[in-house]
Amino acid sequence: MAERIEAIKVSLNQTLNDKDKPWKKALDLAEEKTGVPRLYLFAGVAGFFTLYLMFGAAAQLLCNLIAVAYPAYVSLKALETSTKDDDTKWLTYWVLYAIFSVFEFFTGYLPVIIPFYYLWKCILFVWCQYPADNNGSTVIYHRVVRPYFLKHQNTADEAMDKLADKAKELVGEVLKKSK
16 A cells, blocks of 8 residues: 555656646645645645535536646647647546536536535546556547447437438528528
């Protein structure tokens, strides 16, 4: 167990010191001004956010900012690269985010019945954003979403085609009446 914790600390320290990450400059400055190692600064901020997500008045807002702000930033950066891998990674994240958002809309009572709901939701999305090949987005997509999608893809395509035909028909009728 101690070896696993040490491996996590090493990995986290590497990520916090990665010169390509947007938080590098802020952590350099904070570490320089306070004299506190960035790993401890990160742990303090993570602890504060954890407590706020458990008891804060705007926990939903904070959770949604965490689930959207960084992924939006790195998605924009991914669009500007010539490789496809980063595009696929973040598109997978956004598909899961969309599915979860629709699910959450129709089950609006979840924050009421699940203790510390926004903390759990935030942990889920941080896992989905985690900068590793086998992060939450990849695992959930390949084990849950993809098999379900492939099983029902033809039915969904037919429904979308029918919906598109109805929309064209409706627009045609509206245009005829407006003339």
